[in-house]
Amino acid sequence: MKIQEADAKRLLLAQGLPVPEWEVARSVAEARSAAARLLTRTDSVVVKAQVLVGGRGKAGGVKLAASADEAAAVAGQILGMSIKGSIVSKVLVAPAAEIVKEYYLSAVLDRAGRRILLMGSAEGGVEIEQVAAERPEAIVTIHADPELGLEDWQARTLAFRMGLGNQLKAAVSVAKGLVATMRANDADLVEINPLAIVRERGADGADVERLVCLDAKITLDDSALYRHPELEAFRDPDEEDPADAQARAAGINFIHLDGTIGCMVNGAGLAMTTMDLVKRAGGEPANFLDIGGGAKADKVAAAMDLILVDPKVRAILVNIFGGITRGDEVAHGLIEARAQQTRDVPMVVRIVGTNAAEAAELLQAARFETAASLDEAAAKAVAAARAAGAA
Numbered sequence: 001m002k003i004q005e006a007d008a009k010r011l012l013l014a015q016g017l018p019v020p021e022w023e024v025a026r027s028v029a030e031a032r033s034a035a036a037r038l039l040t041r042t043d044s045v046v047v048k049a050q051v052l053v054g055g056r057g058k059a060g061g062v063k064l065a066a067s068a069d070e071a072a073a074v075a076g077q078i079l080g081m082s083i084k085g086s087i088v089s090k091v092l093v094a095p096a097a098e099i100v101k102e103y104y105l106s107a108v109l110d111r112a113g114r115r116i117l118l119m120g121s122a123e124g125g126v127e128i129e130q131v132a133a134e135r136p137e138a139i140v141t142i143h144a145d146p147e148l149g150l151e152d153w154q155a156r157t158l159a160f161r162m163g164l165g166n167q168l169k170a171a172v173s174v175a176k177g178l179v180a181t182m183r184a185n186d187a188d189l190v191e192i193n194p195l196a197i198v199r200e201r202g203a204d205g206a207d208v209e210r211l212v213c214l215d216a217k218i219t220l221d222d223s224a225l226y227r228h229p230e231l232e233a234f235r236d237p238d239e240e241d242p243a244d245a246q247a248r249a250a251g252i253n254f255i256h257l258d259g260t261i262g263c264m265v266n267g268a269g270l271a272m273t274t275m276d277l278v279k280r281a282g283g284e285p286a287n288f289l290d291i292g293g294g295a296k297a298d299k300v301a302a303a304m305d306l307i308l309v310d311p312k313v314r315a316i317l318v319n320i321f322g323g324i325t326r327g328d329e330v331a332h333g334l335i336e337a338r339a340q341q342t343r344d345v346p347m348v349v350r351i352v353g354t355n356a357a358e359a360a361e362l363l364q365a366a367r368f369e370t371a372a373s374l375d376e377a378a379a380k381a382v383a384a385a386r387a388a389g390a391a
């Protein structure tokens, strides 16, 4: 699960990382008053689109403002704009930093290495993928030990090699803080780009340089979310695909794909096999969908809704291996779903295992197209999709 910059910054703050203060505004008026409050302590503010995609700066989603009026004006431009398909519904307002130099620092889960991997670079601010492609030597990497975490000497090595020797203490604490953030929240990724040296006016009026996290991106491990119920609050309803939310609510494992054949299957392995056979028969699956074990009629109906929401779906392939799941329950669900369905899409059903005979009887009475083998079912579904105009 990706979370917004403002929420990522909260998790960084909780681990003691240096993050400039901010407010989140959902309207021009809120942005204006947030800016007015911050401008009592700073000369200018930065207004940043809160969307779950990167490259906001380049897209015009990050703008500076020197007055509350100007902040309101730029918030007006940013709110409602579309960045890589995401509509901006809120902005972050923060004191504008005077940037001396931008760095890149991230912690990712290195699955192959079975360790947290830190990646740092003196070439921050820009897209790190570009640095990695063009000048891989400009990226410093170091693994944290699963038992010992990131040790001080490792963090110092990283800091020196990133060219942060003049901010050694701060850099060490940021690097260790990223690992702590990863571990505390079961994150897959914690990325600070830019990590920046900024110039600030000290209490005595003299300039001081400080290392701060100006941007933050965190991805949480979905499979570990149950260990952190408090993080559910960071799921952003503004950005979640309605189909994903519906699937989650129904307890259905659903991944939307680009093809034309909707698949309803029980079991993840069988669902993948079904997708393979659809492809082998010359079709493209529209989704991965696992209704899980022991699904009852209402779950089958919910799955059918999910499939039919996608306008690209031209045919539906139902493949059920009855174990705990009873074939007749699924058949009832299908009959009920078809009675309510608003769009007429051809369907091919294969049900084997527990109560398959009862299922076959029900489906036959309701004039469903059935198939005995999975190959036959896939071939029929692909043919039906073609007949219905799928490419």
Ligand code: GDP
Binding pocket: 046, 048, 053, 054, 055, 056, 057, 058, 062, 095, 096, 097, 098, 099, 102, 125, 126, 193, 194, 214, 215
């Ligand atoms: P991203 O483009 O989505 O990664 O958004 P960032 O938060 O990283 O902002 C993009 C760029 O805007 C940064 O690399 C900075 O160069 C600039 N920027 C962001 N915040 C500030 C700020 O407070 N002051 C100044 N001067 N520039 C900023």
Ligand code: MN
Binding pocket: 193, 194, 215
């Ligand atoms: Mn950034």
